[in-house]
Amino acid sequence: MTQPSNGAALRLSGISKHYGYIKALDAVDFHVHPGEVVALLGDNGAGKSTLLKVMSGAHEASSGEIAVNGKTVHRYDPRIASELGVEMVYQDLALVDTLDISTNLQLGKEPLLPFPLNLLGLVDFRKMHQITETQLERLGVRTAPAERPVEMLSGGQRQVTAISRAAVRLFERGKGTILMDEPTAALGYEQTQMVQGLIRRMAEDGFAIVLVTHNLPLCFAVSDRIVVLNRGRKVADVPRGEADHSRVVAWITGAERAIA
Ligand SMILES: Nc1ncnc2c1ncn2[C@@H]1O[C@H](COP(=O)(O)OP(=O)(O)OP(=O)(O)O)[C@@H](O)[C@H]1O
Ligand SMILES: [Mg+2]
Numbered sequence: 150m151t152q153p154s155n156g157a158a159l160r161l162s163g164i165s166k167h168y169g170y171i172k173a174l175d176a177v178d179f180h181v182h183p184g185e186v187v188a189l190l191g192d193n194g195a196g197k198s199t200l201l202k203v204m205s206g207a208h209e210a211s212s213g214e215i216a217v218n219g220k221t222v223h224r225y226d227p228r229i230a231s232e233l234g235v236e237m238v239y240q241d242l243a244l245v246d247t248l249d250i251s252t253n254l255q256l257g258k259e260p261l262l263p264f265p266l267n268l269l270g271l272v273d274f275r276k277m278h279q280i281t282e283t284q285l286e287r288l289g290v291r292t293a294p295a296e297r298p299v300e301m302l303s304g305g306q307r308q309v310t311a312i313s314r315a316a317v318r319l320f321e322r323g324k325g326t327i328l329m330d331e332p333t334a335a336l337g338y339e340q341t342q343m344v345q346g347l348i349r350r351m352a353e354d355g356f357a358i359v360l361v362t363h364n365l366p367l368c369f370a371v372s373d374r375i376v377v378l379n380r381g382r383k384v385a386d387v388p389r390g391e392a393d394h395s396r397v398v399a400w401i402t403g404a405e406r407a408i409a
Contacts, residue, residue, distance in 0.1 A: 158183050158326045159204060159215070159235060164213035166199050166381075173199040174210070175381040181357040183324060185349060188372035188389075189361045192401050195378040197361045204228040204359065205237035217326075234325030236315040237334060244311055246300040250292065253262050253280035253299055254314050284317050291344050304335040305338035312344060319356055326357040333364055345371050365394060381402045 157180035163387075166174040171222055174196045176226050181187045203215070206226040215222050217233045218398045227237070233305040244253050249314040252259065260276045262269035274296075290313050292306045301309060308333040312332055319325040329348075333341040341364070348371045352358055368375065377385040377400040385407035387393075399405040 156182055156219070158218060158324070159359075160216045160219075161200075161204065161210075162214045162216075164200070164203055164210045164215075166203060166208065167211045168367070172221075173381050174203070174378075176213070177378070177383050178385070179204075179376060181326060181359050183355045183357050184352055185374060186352045186360060187374045187376055188360040188368040189359055189376050189378065190363075190365075190368060190397065190401055191378035194204045194380075197378055197379040197403075198312045198330055199370075199381075200378065201237070201330050201359065203359055204230075204326075205235060205328050207237070207400065231318075234319065234322050236318055236325060238315045243314070244299045244307060247298060249296045249298050250297040250302075250310050251278045253310060254281050254284065254295075256318050256326075285313060285318070286405075287320075288313055288316055289350060290324050290343060290391055305337055305340045308332060308339055309343060310337055312347060316347065316351055320349075324355055326359065327351060328359045330361045331363065332360070333334070333362065341367065365397060368397075369394070376403055379406070384408055 160180040162178050164177045165172070177200060178323065179200065189197050189200065193276055194272065199208065203210045206229060215225055215279070217235060222229065245256070255277050259272045260280065262271045262273045278295045285292070290309055292309045293302055299310065302310065303403060315398065317326055319327060333344050335406060336344060348358055348360065360372065372389050374388055375385065376383060377397065387407055396405070401408060
């Protein structure tokens with residue numbers, strides 16, 4: 150689904166990024182629309198994570214411009230990005246190990262017990278678990294029980310929890326962009342299917358999604374458009390329908406390019 154890039158939820162223009170003498174990104178243009186899943190592909194070191202970090206405000210581009218919902222942003226960092234509805238799924242860094250799944254999901258907006266206990270800041274854990282179960286059900290996510298501490302979860306369950314947290318934050322706003330860096334790298338079959346369903350459902354709800362992955366079946370199963378980086382340059386940007394496995398591999402390896 151290619152649309153004019155002026156309706157983009159997130160648009161980057163001419164983004165370059167140097168790490169010392171390494172040029173990680175070279176004049177990259179990128180956009181994603183509401184309701185669209187863009188798969189960002191490329192070999193190791195191609196610049197995918199760097200581009201995602203620029204999108205999330207974690208790293209500042211050396212040059213280029215970022216616009217969120219059509220407005221150019223002059224100051225940008227992860228907090229500003231989040232305020233503008235751009236959420237990055239950090240693998241497990243953003244989860245608090247000692248807290249349970251529902252507290253991690255509701256962090257900062259825990260429901261309090263009724264008056265007067267709310268004055269003491271006492272959390273209504275039963276209500277919080279209920280809210281979380283409802284949200285996870287809406288997301289189609291089945292993971293460990295909501296009251297289980299995150300430190301007791303498997304790598305895959307943590308990953309699903311981290312994605313759910315970003316999703317829950319955006320569901321509250323009703324729109325936004327979600328950035329994922331290899332969300333299924335540590336997942337088994339069933340949880341990869343679950344994340345795949347989650348991504349599609351979020352896109353159908355109107356969220357813009359950028360998915361970095363080495364998993365080509367996942368890319369073909371969920372994306373609307375495929376963007377390929379090779380050594381920091383964009384070499385392809387095509388609707389999924391115009392790409393097939395062998396062309397994508399040729400773009401990734403640098404054997405061919407779809408962009409002059
Ligand atoms: N913090 C950093 N300091 C210096 N160089 C970096 C830094 N982060 C990335 N690079 C370099 O920038 C280039 C792009 O790296 P990046 O992590 O974006 O690649 P990637 O496409 O995400 O690769 P992978 O598939 O292996 O995750 C690489 O040459 C890498 O060595
Ligand atoms: Mg990476």
